[in-house]
Amino acid sequence: MSAVLPPSAAAGAQASEAHEPAELGSVPPTARQAALLHATWSDPPGLWGWMCAVNHKAIGRRFLVTAFGFFAAGGLLALWMRLQLARPENTLVGPDLYNQLFTMHGTTMMFLFAVPVMQAVSVYITPLMVGARSIAFPRMNAFAYWVYLFGGLMLLAAFLTDTGADAGWFAYVPLSGPDYSPGKRVDFWAQMITFTELSGLLEAVILITTVFKLRAPGMTLSRMPLFVWGMLVTAFMVLFAMPAVMLASTALITDRLVGTHFFNPGEGGDPLLWQHLFWFFGHPEVYLIFIPGLGFISTIVATFARRPVFGYPAMVLALIATAFLAFGLWVHHMFATNLPEMGKSFFTASSILIAVPSAIQIFCWIATLAGGRIHLKSPLLFVLAFFFILVLGGLTGLMLASVPLDLQVHDSYFVVAHLHYVLLGGAVFPLLGAVLYWWPLITGRMFNETQARWSFALLFIGFNVTFFPMHLLGLEGMPRRVYTYAADRGWEGLNLLATVGAFMLAAGLLLLLVNLWRSYRHGELAGVNPWGAGTLEWGSTCPPPAANFDAPPVVHGTYPLWMPPQQPSHVAGLAVSHREQLVTTVLDATPDHRAFFPSPTPWPFWSAVAVTVCFIWSIFTPWGAVYGLVPAAIGLTLWFWPKRRETASHLPLERQP
Structure with a gap:
């Protein structure tokens, strides 16, 4: 056995109470050592332990439940709007409440669900997938969750007290400024944006550190799972994108509360500055949602095709290229403004070019499925739906990249349809597939496959029935953000059809929720690695123990569970009565030193x-x-x-x- 730590580090830090140096081993720990390790890494029980918890799996579960709770709230707001628009000249909702509904719906889905839920999955899965005992900075991870929860509750509480934001989820000035939006509605919105994006920034730092420094020995960058690559790329995008919207929202609230003039043209400000700052975040945000979905798909496709993903280097480069190109597209949301036409043409080119890396990944997945032995389970059905829906959403995206067409359908329901095809099709369908895929890992129980297929059918049909008619409504001239319309417009049939589809979507989600709840209470035990997957998160029990692994693994390939046993197999000699984690180097994941992780605290x-x-x-x-x-x-x-x-x-x- 060769020492894991370099000689200088091994001489300066002892791993266990017996002063035994950490080394690569082949003999697993005893049952007594595993029990002591579990007790060491567990959070305290009861209400006090709930406040003190720092285990990444507990925080990840809370993130997931909270994010889906906000998703349900945003969905109910959408159903409310669809009921209002189901027939012309409806009086179910007045204009003021409708303004709050569409603003709160967009804000909830984009800021409280879409990005946080992707980070939530990563908080739970990434440490397991890289073979770590914990996530980096576990206390900061807990703090980020509480900030996210309290920020979201602050926004919803404002809505319930008739102080909900009403200027649209992108809050264009001067409409959201002090002259046109008096009161505290926009103030709550602006503070919530700054507040919850702080949580996103903290999680990005945590995830980058986890991936770079806590990978299992042997997991070089060229052996990292594609899911981990996707979350790493997303975390770097968050670091560059979110400060822009935090700066914009802070400038907006100082204009409103302190009397600054960042966006007041009468005092030297510029309303277009808001759009530039917001969309410099807003368009990369689409890919903050989309790129984790690509990681989900790569994981699910490999597992159910029973083979590694085809073209690993091309897949990684495509993820990185998507991230770079995503920061060069923001002006295509501003084609209706008075910007130079030559400048718009460059953003048109960028908007078309970004389809190339996405196409590369789709072809690699198709090649993987074509060369594998497909097991058609419900998680893979959601992936196949993603292929169909994303292609349609991508085609309309290429159409909107054209300035003349964009000017014709700007702020119409055509844009609403495109947005939902890209976001729901490109992110929520892969997300639901990922939830089903990792459900046995998180709960230790198997869901009902037949019910999962029925829920998929309702979701797929309901989605297309809801949003495809909106393309036609947009082409027929129906503007977005209107609370009613005249009977002579001829829009009532398509609006009624979209409303029926929205309730089909709700029924599919409800059936899926019932299935997961029943499986959580009474489902069949999952056992170890029920899907026969190849990545490390399935190398432990379902659900994993508090320390993730009784002994941190040593990695010899991209899909270590599909490889024959090799020696050394794990790291031995780390402390079992203290929270000790092996830290590795960034490029080659060679052991560097050991670190003590903090204990739970309120x-x-x-x-x-x-x-x-x-x-x-x-x-x-x-x-x-x-x-x-x-x-x-x-x-x-x-x-x-x-x-x-x-x-x-x-x-x-x-x-x-």
Whole structure:
């Protein structure tokens, strides 16, 4: 056996109470060691443990449940709007409430569901897939969840008290400025944007660090699963995209509360500055949702085709190319503004060019399926639906990349249809497939396959019945964001059809939810690796133990579970009574050093409460941003204050023998 750590690190840090150096091993830990390891990495029980939890699987489950809760809220708002538009001159909803409905629907889906749910899946799966015992910065991970939860609840509470945002989910100025939107509606929206995007930025830092430094020995960059590549690329996009919208929302609220003039042309500001800042985030956001979906598809296709994904280097390069090109498209949302025509032509070219890496990935998946032994399970059905829906959404996207056509259908239901074909087809269908795929891993139970197929049929048919007619409505001239229409327009038939499809969608989602709930309570036990997958997250039990693996694995290929056993098989010698994690190098995942991870604590929760109070207080007075930072600073100080007992227990492990 060769030492995992370099000699200098092995001499300076001892791995266990017996001062045994960490090394590559072939003998698994004993049952007593595994039980002690589980107790060491577990969160405390009860309500106190719920507040203190830092285990990435517990936080990931909370992220998933919360995100789907917001998805349900946004879906109910959409059904409300469809009922209003099902017939002409309907009086179910007035114009003021309708403005709040479409604004809250878009805001909830884009800011509270689409990106957070993708990060939620990554929080749970990525550490398992790279062979780590924990996610990087586990306390910050918990803090990011609480910030996300409180920010979303703040927005929904405003809606329930008739203070819901009403200026559209992209809040164009001057409509969202102080002159045209008095009151606190836009203030709550702007603060929520800044607040929840903070959670996204924190998660991006956490995931990048996890992928770069906590991979199992042997998992070089060329052996990383495509899902991990997708989440890594997405995390870097978040770092570059989200600060733009946070800056824009902060400038908007200072215009409204402090009297600055960032967007006031009468005082030297520029309304188009808002659009540039917002869409510099807004169009990459589409790919923040889309690229994780590509990672889901690569994982599901490989498993149910029983072979590695064809063209691994091309797939990785396509993901990276998509990320780069995504930052050069934002002006195609601004073709109706008075920008130079020559400049618009470059963005037209970029909008068409970005279809190339997506096409490369689709051809690689088709080649994988064509050369494999297909097991047609329900997760793969959602992937096949993605192929059909995304191609239609991509074709309309190429149409909208043309300036003349875009000017004709701008702000019409054609754009609404394109948006939903890309986002629901390109992200939600792969997401639902991923939920079914990893459901046995998360719960340890198998769902009912027949019911899953029925829910898929309802979702697929309902989706197309809902959104395909909107293309025709847009071409017939129906504008978006109108709460009613005259009977002589001839739009009532297609609107009624779309409303029927929306309820089919809701029925499919409800059937899927019932299936998952019943399987969670009474489903068949999943056992170990029920799909016969090849990636590391299935190498442990279902669900995984608190420490993920009794012994961190050593990787010898891209699909380690499909390879014959090789030695060494795992890392031995790490502490079992302390939260010790092996840290590896960025490129080749060779062992570098060991790190002690923090224990559960309530201070991330209380720090998030303090930050929430600060943000809400600042909506009503700018001084809230000053005085509200005091309790937040106290919470953060106690969060990082070293604990004497932990320090005393770690010191003997860090001394030289």
